Amino acid sequence: MPDARLLETFATPRSSAPIVIEHVAEEFTSLCPKTGHPDFGVVTLRYQPAAGATDGCIELKSLKLYYQSFRNEGIFYEAVTGTIRDHLVAAMKPVWLQVETNWRGRGGIRSVIRADFGDVPAEFRGR
Amino acid sequence: MPDARLLETFATPRSSAPIVIEHVAEEFTSLCPKTGHPDFGVVTLRYQPAAGATDGCIELKSLKLYYQSFRNEGIFYEAVTGTIRDHLVAAMKPVWLQVETNWRGRGGIRSVIRADFGDVPAEFRGR
Amino acid sequence: MPDARLLETFATPRSSAPIVIEHVAEEFTSLCPKTGHPDFGVVTLRYQPAAGATDGCIELKSLKLYYQSFRNEGIFYEAVTGTIRDHLVAAMKPVWLQVETNWRGRGGIRSVIRADFGDVPAEFRGR
């Protein structure tokens, strides 16, 4: 079950702002809630941490464990994307944040879902 | 025959707006209305669902069956692209929507056709 | 000899506007007017047909035959590009149109020539 309590943060490094951080998890899997078959995708997280925040950055290992908590969850693409965005925004309160999920697809159709928070810069809105 | 009644929708997920959705169908085929020879292409659909709409999102399996309904239809590239856009706009009433068809081509000429609805963001208008 | 009379048009499909059309001809050849040696290139045509026009769209097979009419013509890269643009603008009177020729090159130098007509959208002006 997706478990936001797995997420750990650390303070935004003093010297590092303004900084943009991108983590690409290439091995995400969850289950289709209708058929029970596994879905496989790539989850890309991009954000700008809040300057001076004590919990501005996500710790990488905790992010990995958090993603693993979806492994046996029956959940739609759109809900995966929105849930991850909401959990991460709550944990880090970033200046802006973007979650993009890229699914290998079913029946010959690949899908990409993108959920934004805040004022995502134009350069990250294209593909 | 292209059959818009095959299209099924579901409600825009509450937490997911604003969200952008892209479905890439790599196995589209129809027939050339002049020669009867098959055309093969890739159909990419991108849209932003209307917030709070009960029919804001297209169901993936229904989209696949809808695309399959073009299989034995004699129809030009431009009409395929415009028809899919019009059917999907009618079914979902999205904030904006874009259909791009990318054809393997005939006689050494590959073609790409793009039909937009509403205010498609700049980042999806380039190639 | 380049022969614009080969070009045939058809009416802009009613439902399809606004639409953007791209045809990529990967097998273009003409002759170098100085040396007589063959030049090989890719010709990309992009345009937005005029809404409601009875001659708004170029017919694909006629485009192919038109391109073939350059086969034994001695003509510079720049003139190929400008000539195709001028002939197609005259035939279709599009909202905007762009012709890009991409040459395999001579003596280790590849060349790209781009000629525009009208207000070509920004997304088609980059490379």
Add this chain to the structure above:
Amino acid sequence: MPDARLLETFATPRSSAPIVIEHVAEEFTSLCPKTGHPDFGVVTLRYQPAAGATDGCIELKSLKLYYQSFRNEGIFYEAVTGTIRDHLVAAMKPVWLQVETNWRGRGGIRSVIRADFGDVPAEFRGR
């Protein structure tokens, strides 16, 4: 230990302004401060040197030695990125400067960190 004294500069060439310079170092390595395991990445530096400055450009060999000084340093991704930016800004006082680090990653997650100084042009802010 990262050693900014290794950095050497030379005068911005008179005729060359405005100029944009990019150096891509594909063989960067440092250590994870938590586990002691090596991290591997690519460091891309982009900047516009100050016109007329006697120390406006970074000397390439000194940049290479400076990067090598991180080899046995335990340091987080974000700190690597911010430290390099700060050291280079201090050494060159450029019009603008950008450091992007691209890490091979751990546990299936690749990371990209980007730190900017000054008014980085829009064309270098996308990915």
Add this chain to the structure above:
Amino acid sequence: MPDARLLETFATPRSSAPIVIEHVAEEFTSLCPKTGHPDFGVVTLRYQPAAGATDGCIELKSLKLYYQSFRNEGIFYEAVTGTIRDHLVAAMKPVWLQVETNWRGRGGIRSVIRADFGDVPAEFRGR
């Protein structure tokens, strides 16, 4: 020795304006002025010729010979880039012009240098 007198021009074709021209020379070599070792790179020239100018376009073979005149010259990356730009601007007086040199690099660091003249369109400023 770089020899600008090798450059020959021809008149901007009447019908071709506005036009953008790009020549990519993949086989450029010069010498490092410090070590004497050869440097290898790709030189990309982009420009918009002045309308109606009798010397608005660079002749391709002369460009190739001009590039070859750097073969045994000891010269830094930045100076190669700025020199080519200055020579070509003087020869053609274009609306705008851009020279980008892309070097295979030394010691694991690849470099790209870009020198602009005039109002280079935004679409050619990104990478």
Add this chain to the structure above:
Amino acid sequence: MPDARLLETFATPRSSAPIVIEHVAEEFTSLCPKTGHPDFGVVTLRYQPAAGATDGCIELKSLKLYYQSFRNEGIFYEAVTGTIRDHLVAAMKPVWLQVETNWRGRGGIRSVIRADFGDVPAEFRGR
């Protein structure tokens, strides 16, 4: 319905033996006999025509029409592959012949099926 009568042959060119011929059809489609959903694949034919035979070579356009005759046939991958091999062997009586079908797949599994006739050379048996 697969229709072997569509296949036309021509005489093995006198001077051309020994010769090896490969035709790669990238746009093959048939139907899954269980679900009715379309299958898409690439069909590669390789053969050595019999020397001096009046029907030793397959005519390309007839091959294309023959492949199109599978379009609405419900038939398994293995049967497609074996049927094409058997029809072509009967039509041409080649020295050897190989049919390889490469399917985009279903449910995340891609498939390749290869059927041989006669003594296919070792260099065509690997992948």
Add this chain to the structure above:
Amino acid sequence: MPDARLLETFATPRSSAPIVIEHVAEEFTSLCPKTGHPDFGVVTLRYQPAAGATDGCIELKSLKLYYQSFRNEGIFYEAVTGTIRDHLVAAMKPVWLQVETNWRGRGGIRSVIRADFGDVPAEFRGR
């Protein structure tokens, strides 16, 4: 738990021998028995079915479900590979069979494991 009872077979098609079949499953996942972390890989099965056998070929959907039965199993790479080979050999009694697993890896090391049964042709033993 890996469950060989999920595997279903069908008769080797009469006309199809000799035939070689390859199924590439790009979405395999199991768990590391030491750390509990998920492993992701690609499983390639190649075999020649026994001629005339009533259970000579593996049914694709059953193969997919069989692979899914490893999802929450703690099992080493080598055991995954050997187990799949043994189960499939028992189910189909093929002339020869090969299972190759290709793992995304941990700590910067990717792995490939290959287990053979019978006389695998030389062309499938290389990489």
Add this chain to the structure above:
Amino acid sequence: MPDARLLETFATPRSSAPIVIEHVAEEFTSLCPKTGHPDFGVVTLRYQPAAGATDGCIELKSLKLYYQSFRNEGIFYEAVTGTIRDHLVAAMKPVWLQVETNWRGRGGIRSVIRADFGDVPAEFRGR
């Protein structure tokens, strides 16, 4: 018209035997004898020159002109391949020789034709 008299040879260099030579001409074009439409392909020549022969090697520029002599010839793929082989064997009397033509194709089918002379080594017989 294909004109073997264009072919010029030079003596096999004394020190160079045994040597293998490969020339890949990426810009070959001829005409389809049935439709008159142009065909485009890549012609690869491989051979081992006869030791000590005064006409053992083909001169590159003459090879290029010879290939250009097919430009307006209506001729089938198989005949192009066999004709080039026969002409080159007659001109050079090599130890062995191979001509491979790789055609962009028509109607979605790409073709490769290979004609050998003498004992072509195994390593050049695969693809």
Add this chain to the structure above:
Amino acid sequence: MPDARLLETFATPRSSAPIVIEHVAEEFTSLCPKTGHPDFGVVTLRYQPAAGATDGCIELKSLKLYYQSFRNEGIFYEAVTGTIRDHLVAAMKPVWLQVETNWRGRGGIRSVIRADFGDVPAEFRGR
């Protein structure tokens, strides 16, 4: 310092023979013994474990730590390759084993070194 004591083994799985194992470590680094500059490479290990051996297989994490022990060692390419081979052969006593190192190179020259033990199958000897 390269430390063979870091290597741990485990028993060859009973059911898994004959099996071939390949581990590709993409992040290897050591130092040039002449200049002290870091070298970066990819180390590929391939082997067939001895059937029934209690120490027939290398444990992956120990292999990673062993490779890391070269990090600050001044050692030539050839010695890296031979040392790894000798250490691994001593630890596992495999049927055959191959170590291939692939170096990013210096001064524009990339290098590949391959050291074999025992009767390495032909399919792993090519590149």
Add this chain to the structure above:
Amino acid sequence: MPDARLLETFATPRSSAPIVIEHVAEEFTSLCPKTGHPDFGVVTLRYQPAAGATDGCIELKSLKLYYQSFRNEGIFYEAVTGTIRDHLVAAMKPVWLQVETNWRGRGGIRSVIRADFGDVPAEFRGR
């Protein structure tokens, strides 16, 4: 002028035999003896050093300087290849040796020349 005296060797490492060494120099240039225009190519050297020889291996930096000595030499492709082979065989007396030159080409024709010494293993004879 090609200068074999630049070549330095070192002793075949004791533990490393049998070993295969490959050096790929991507930045080779010489001059066409007919036109004076520069040629650019990639030179690949492969060899097995003689066991126990005190001059069995080529020193990398000396190889680089040796290759640079061709920079202003007017010399044909075949002679470059044969000369390098002969010089290296004389310097190292290897078990076997192979030189392959891969030229960017002129007039649309790329060339590959390969000269062998001794019993080059089959796996290096293919392409």
